[in-house]
Amino acid sequence: KLIESGGGLVQAGESLRLSCAASGYRFHTYTMGWLRQAPGKEREFVAGINYNGGATKYADSAEGRFTISRDNPKSTLYLQMNNLKPEDTAVYYCAADISPGAIEVTPVAYDYWGQGTQVTVSS
Numbered sequence: 370k371l372i373e374s375g376g377g378l379v380q381a382g383e384s385l386r387l388s389c390a391a392s393g394y395r396f397h398t399y400t401m402g403w404l405r406q407a408p409g410k411e412r413e414f415v416a417g418i419n420y421n422g423g424a425t426k427y428a429d430s431a432e433g434r435f436t437i438s439r440d441n442p443k444s445t446l447y448l449q450m451n452n453l454k455p456e457d458t459a460v461y462y463c464a465a466d467i468s469p470g471a472i473e474v475t476p477v478a479y480d481y482w483g484q485g486t487q488v489t490v491s492s
Contacts, residue, residue: 370394371463376486383453383490389446389463389483397421397441400466403448404476405459405488415461416448417472426472430456453490460485 371394375387387403402417416437417426425437436449446463464479466472473479 371465371481371483373461373463373483373486376461376488378489378491379453381454381490381492384449384451385453385488387448387450387461387463387486387488389448391444391446391465394444394465394481396444396465398467400468400470400472401437401439401446402464402466402472402479403435403437403446403461404464404479405457405461406485407456407459410459412462412476414474414476417466417474418446419472424472426474428474450488453488455490455492457488458490459488461488 370392373389403415406412415431418437422439434452438447462485463483465481467480
């Protein structure tokens with residue numbers, strides 16, 4: 370089970386930190402990702418991190434503003450989002466990829482999903 374928290378309504382330029390608590394998973398062995406879906410758009414990759422935090426990958430839209438991290442002893446995934454923009458408005462999902470290997474950017478590669486948390490950025 371993956372449970373996201375930390376979403377909310379902020380103004381452009383502000384920050385949010387999303388968290389994703391995992392239970393019942395071998396969290397420390399999985400690649401984890403944050404993906405988002407805006408109204409009327411397809412779900413898209415935002416950031417990913419490998420099993421031990423040694424490698425990360427970001428979408429161009431997130432590079433330099435967002436930071437993904439994980440705390441394996443706490444089975445928790447984080448996404449620090451700075452300098453938020455109205456185009457960042459979406460439902461944000463954490464997801465787990467149980468297959469070993471590279472950090473995947475396609476949503477279909479992820480096996481387990483949380484319920485999502487809404488992030489709304491006003492201009």
